[in-house]
Amino acid sequence: MTLHNFTDSPDPLASTAHVPIAERPLVADDDRTIISAPDAARSETAAPAAPSPAEHLLHALFPANGISTGEEAGVRIAHFEIRERLGAGGMGAVFRALDLELARDVALKILHPGPSRDPSLVARFRNEARACAQLNHDNIARVFFAGTQGALYFIAYEFASGRTIRDLILERGRLTVAEAVNYAIQVTLALNHISAAGIVHRDIKPSNIMLTESGRVKVVDLGLARRDMDDSIGEITVAGTTLGTFDYIAPEQARDPRNADVRSDIYSLGCTIYHMVTGQPPYPEGTALQKLLDHQGKAPPDPRLINSRVPAELAAILRRMMANLPEQRYQAASLLLSDLMQLAVRLGLQSVPAEGIVWRHRQAAKAPGFPGAAALLGTVLTICATALIMQYFSGSARFRQNAGNATVAALDPRDFQPTAANPGTTPATPAAGTTANSTESGSAAPETGTASDPPLVAANVTPQPAAPTERTPRPPLALLPAPGVPAPFIIPLGLPPELTL
Incomplete structure (x- = not known):
């Protein structure tokens, strides 16, 4: 540029009166300095500057029209x-x-x-x-x-590959009750862990619940989370602002997000479950302001009015989760988890390992109850066999202990001697110490006895029947084991006394 000093002319613009305004030089106000126009008129405009690497990076990640063309790859x-x-x-x-x-x-x-x-x-x-x-x-x-x-x-x-609950709802309209209970249990487990760490999520909704290919739920996006810990950055919520999504926000959180706690997350989860089983949020119509007023002033809607397959137990759980006052809701995620688990049992769901735990229907076995019945039968047979063995060895031990005193049955030869007068009566035996002796002369004399007793003749002696005598009746013969022989094995009809209660 050229500097011109007009010291001789009183009016520096007088010489440029015939020049068009667009081509007149600029005049400084302080030292009467004129910044002249370039000597040659510019025939073409300057080319735009090339974007910097930082600008190129931002354009690739966040295109101006919001439509990605794949420039972010790499x-x-x-x-x-x-x-x-x-x-x-x-x-x-x-x-x-x-x-x-x-x-x-x-x-x-x-x-x-x-x-x-x-x-x-x-x-x-x-x-x-x-x-x-x-x-x-x-x-x-x-x-x-x-x-x-x-x-x-x-x-x-x-990174969790899969889809969100919102995607499933948009694709299928609504989910089954079993699916909703499964996902609700897993989210409740996550909320229980989050609240134990002193954190409030404040944005539970279908789009923040990721479902992996194995069926496991992942709670994502804690962008609105608030920490109650001492090392937190501090309260970053300004009074008078509303944080959350209008379709799922708790009334107290809408009034002041700083008042939100785990009960607010439970309310949002209740709205999410309602959306799962009905296909629409609790208050789908109206503006954002109208939805906030509905959350605060209306009673929780009954999902059975839209989906008749919703059981009464789930409707009662949702009614308590979506109560307007925090004091009327579940006071902890663990309490909600207990009711959901009981409902899962009634629905026939059981925990299945899938990179964790999910809740699904029990698979029907080909022979229902057979493994359990076989195990019970085996247990009963084992107890009976043990009882029999114990009784056998305990009876043998008792017999060996009393074997010395046991009476063994014997046969009396007199029982088989017939008599003329009374064949069934046993004849009397001679008195002990009395014998009949023959002499050379054929006469016999008793060694003992009285003088009046007649002599006994050795030859042709006819025995005289003795008078019947009373005998003590004996019990019938019994087959008793000899000492040292174990008792015969007898199958009992009941348990031995040692095993009875």
């Missing part, structure tokens, strides 16, 4: 290489990326450049990362890494 942020876009929202976008250090897929959540200029939103994003880092549960997406690159803030989450 973009590197820290040690993550983006593969594809999974979803986007007002606060940012989520991408599937490869962790180059550990060679695993992650869900990379990146904060949008617009909210990145707001310190409160940046603080909320960092709070999300720190809150999730405190959690370690099968039904919660874990945090692997968090950091910044330039003006971008990002969080690397555990």
Whole structure:
């Protein structure tokens, strides 16, 4: 440029009166300095400057029209290489990326450049990362890494391939009662872990419940979570603002998000279950303001009015979960879990390992109850066999102990001697010590006796029948074992006395 000093002319613009305004030089107000126009008129406009690498990165991640063309593939942020876009929202976008250090897929959540200029939103994003880092549960997406690159803030989450509950509802209209109870139990387990860590999710809804291919539920997106711990960043919610989704927000959370607690998450879960079994939110019509008023002023709707297959037990659970006053709801996630588990048993659901625990219908066996009956029969037979063996050995021991005193039956030869007068009467035996002796002369003389007794003749002596005598009756013969012989084995009709109660 050329500097001209007009010291001689009183009016510096007088010489340029005939020049068009567009071509007149500029005059400084302080030192009468004129900045002249270029000597040669510019015939063509300057070419736009090439975008910087940072601008190119932002355009690839967040296109101006919101439509992804695949430009994000291959973009590197820290040690993550983006593969594809999974979803986007007002606060940012989520991408599937490869962790180059550990060679695993992650869900990379990146904060949008617009909210990145707001310190409160940046603080909320960092709070999300720190809150999730405190959690370690099968039904919660874990945090692997968090950091910044330039003006971008990002969080690397555990990648769970699958679909959200919202996608299932849009595809099928509504879910079965068994499916809803299964997913509700898993989310309740996650809420129980979250509340134990002093964290309130504050945004439970179908789109924040991821369902893996194996059937496991993953609760994601703790962007609105609030921590009650001492090392938290601080309360980043401004009074008078509303955080949450209008279709699932608890009344007290709508009035002031700082008053939300685990009972608020239980309310949002109740609205989500209602949406699962009916195919629509509890209050689907009206503006956002009208929905907030309905949540605060109306009684919880009955899902059976839309879906008659909903059991009365589930309707009662939802009515308590969606009570307007927090005091009327379940006061802890564990209490809700107990009722849901009982309902699962009534529905015939059981826990099935699937990278964790899910609840599904029991598979009917070909022979229902056969394994249990066989086990019971085997137990009964074992007890009976044990009782028989114990009785056998205990009886043998008692017999051997009393064998010396046992009476053995013997046969008396007199019982078989016939008589003329009375064949059934046993003849009298001679008195002890009396004998008949023959002499050479053929006469016999008793060694003992009286003088009046006649002599006995050895030859041709006819025995005289003795007078019948009374005998003591004897018991009939019995077959008794000899000493040292074990008693015969007898099958008992009952348990031995040693085993009776």
